Amino acid sequence: METLMLITNFNNRRCDLELKSCLLTAVTCAHWFCLVFCESSLSARSAEGTMRGTSTNMRLKLPITCFILEIILIILFCALVEYDKETDAKQWHNSSDHNYQNEFYYRYPSFQDVHVMIFIGFGFLMTFLQRYGFSSVGFNFLIAAFALQWATLMQGFFHGMHGGRIHVGVESMINADFCTGAVLISFGAVLGKTSPVQLLIMAMFEVTLFAVNEFVVLSVVGAKDAGGSMTIHTFGAYFGLMVTRILYRPNLDKSKHKNSSVYHSDLFAMIGTLYLWMFWPSFNSAITAHGDDQHRTALNTYYSLAACTLATYGLSSLTAHDGKLDMVHIQNAALAGGVAAGTAGEMMLTPFGSMIVGFLAGVISVLGYKYLSPILEDKLKIQDTCGVHNLHGMPGVLGAIVGAVTAALASVDTYGSGMEDVFPDVASGEIQAFSQGVRQIIALAVTLGIALVGGLIVGFILKLPIFGAPPDTICYEDSIYWEVPEEEEGHGNQLTAVRVSEETKKLNA
Known part of the structure; x- marks a missing residue:
């Protein structure tokens, strides 16, 4: 009332x-x-x-x-x-711009890449669970379709209001996908333990809080975060970690045998990894200024990812007693370089600087999967299904710190007139470069605060019994919410054993 x-x-x-x-x-x-x-x-x-x-x-x-x-x-x-003007028939044709000057031709290729990452990359990356493939891809599809619509409204309230209306175009589509990415990161933390209704409710609240945090960080604080190390990855990871902490399941061991992969599920997950890895330069550069800014962001991300991959392979083998590679590390940690290059990507990070950042991100991520995740679950009761803390959380914080240091060291000698695009307040003389670095750190603190407090509140909302969460005994199971083939449902364990056996024989032959 x-x-x-x-x-x-x-x-x-x-x-x-x-x-x-x-x-x-x-x-x-x-x-x-x-x-x-x-x-x-x-x-x-x-x-x-x-x-x-x-x-x-x-x-x-x-x-x-x-x-x-x-x-x-x-x-x-x-x-x-x-x-918006670029999309409306009357407004566009009343302008003197040529058709090929329309923003669509500059932004849509990047939008396509980001869209593929959201629906295919994230979706297939989470198919590693042996009995949760339908849900990983299907629920990813569901919540992404809802989140991008809700994000258009929420981001529009803060950034896109003109005359009491929200103007939409290709750039708003990209921003909505960015917001959706944060929701999907949180989805990874609660994967296998939540119902589709819970996920929709979580998306509704998280998108709203994302828009608030984005407005505060970019407009109020004045930080720079083109690739979203803070606003997307750090926010999504720590929001999801807090939600999964509140939804802690003391008897989840009853479903432990399903919280694992088989040969073909890991192979599907690797498809998601490769899509994300290939398109991440587009993700980080999608909304940066045209020209050198966008070119530089893609280049920095490109080298960061490459260096991160080598670090991941090397450390994965080094941390194993028998020297064998762990597919969990390869699927996830190899992407951490893209996360860490998000904030500083448009800055003059230099190619070798990007490689250093990517290398550190790979090391941190692998060590997180190997040693930190078990501690978080045993000591802090954080049941992080996909390890989002290792792929998005810690690399996101690393990216924010790198961005702060790089901003503090910015100078006219390095940027020239390009300072106006990257750090307009520094170029105008309103603040010094060091103050921009301080802004970046404040933005990180604000992001962590909103993510943790928001995740805490939303976690308690999702604990309500009306949302249809699965019991501890049948988590990580598609057949709870999906129609599955009869032979899979009745003889799932037998088929898994046969498949692994056949594939092993073929490989040995």
Whole structure:
């Protein structure tokens, strides 16, 4: 009732009666959704007796959640969103610009690469679990499709409002995908232990907090973070780690045998790794200024990834008693160089500096997977399924620190007139380069604070029993939420053994 009164009293001069009625309708739908959702959950719990038959039954919960969220999105898009100048037919043709000057031709190739990373790279990277491939790719698809729509609105409120409307174009699509990337990083921390409804609810809150943090870091603090080491990777990792800490499962050992990979699942995950590795230079450079800035960002990321890969292979072999490579390290740690080059990528990091950053990121990530992850689980009760702390968390912090040092050392002798693109406040004389470095550190602290506090609150929300989370005994299992082939469901362990055996024989032959 209080929410309805707030919306009713909303009196923005730029919004007309149609906007107010649309917002009221959206809030009413959300209120109705909560009532129906809770009622359906309670009725389902009373109708069935077993945990697997009641709590995890998505027949009403998932459709209600998807339909109501999408209806609200459509209403809000109708009321608030319109094409920007580069997209609108009337505005573009009234301008004197040539068609090939349209932003689409400069940004869309990068958008394609980022989009592939979001839906294929992240999705397949998480298919390493032997019985969770459908969920890894499928739930990645679901929450990404929702998050990019919600991110368009949330980021638009803070960055894209013009005359009371949110203007959208190819750059807003890229930014929405960036925000979605943070959500998918958090998804990796809770992989196998959450329901699709929980993931949608988590995405809704995380996208909102991401937009707030992005606004504070980039607009209020004035930090630079083109590739998102802080705003995407650090935020997504520590938000997800806090959520999975709150959702701690003391009896998760009952599903421990499923929290592992087989030969073919690791091979699928490696497909995701290669897609991410190839397109990461586009990810970091997608929204940087045209010209040397974008060129330099791609180049720095390129060399950072290459150096990181060699460090990963070397340290993976070194830390194994028998000298064998660990596929977990190769799938994940080899990508840490892209994460660490995000903040400083557009700066004059130099090629050899990029290689040093990538090498350090690979070392930190492998050591994290080998030694730190077991400590976090045993001592701090953080059950990090994908090891996002090692791939995104620590390398993201490293990238933020590298960005702060590089910014503090910036000079006109190094940047020339290009200082205006990278550090406009330093170029104008408003602040010194050292102060820009301080801004970068403050931005890191703000990001960690919002991520941890936000993850804490959202974690407790997701603990509510109405969201259909799987019990400890059947985590990491597709058949809870998916129709799976009968032979897989009935003879999963036998098939796994046969497949591994056949593949091993072929390799030996």
